[in-house]
Amino acid sequence: MKMGKTMVITKDKLQNILNAMPEKIDVEEVFDKILLLAKIEQALNESEQGLGQDWEQFKSEWLSEEL
Numbered sequence: 001m002k003m004g005k006t007m008v009i010t011k012d013k014l015q016n017i018l019n020a021m022p023e024k025i026d027v028e029e030v031f032d033k034i035l036l037l038a039k040i041e042q043a044l045n046e047s048e049q050g051l052g053q054d055w056e057q058f059k060s061e062w063l064s065e066e067l
Contacts, residue, residue: 007038 017033 007035007042009034009038009041013037013041 014034017030017037021030021033
């Protein structure tokens with residue numbers, strides 16, 4: 001697990017993730033979904049604060065990545 005910025009998620013959002021999943025779920029899938037939602041929330045918050053990456057720079061970097 002990476003150490004770095006702390007990502008925060010509310011209990012309500014965590015509960016929504018769990019409610020949308022089947023009764024039996026893979027633990028790694030749960031962690032992946034929680035991390036993805038936390039990253040999205042963090043990115044939205046940073047964007048609202050003007051801390052996000054420039055859109056044009058992001059697009060050029062993303063489009064130049066090998067898949």
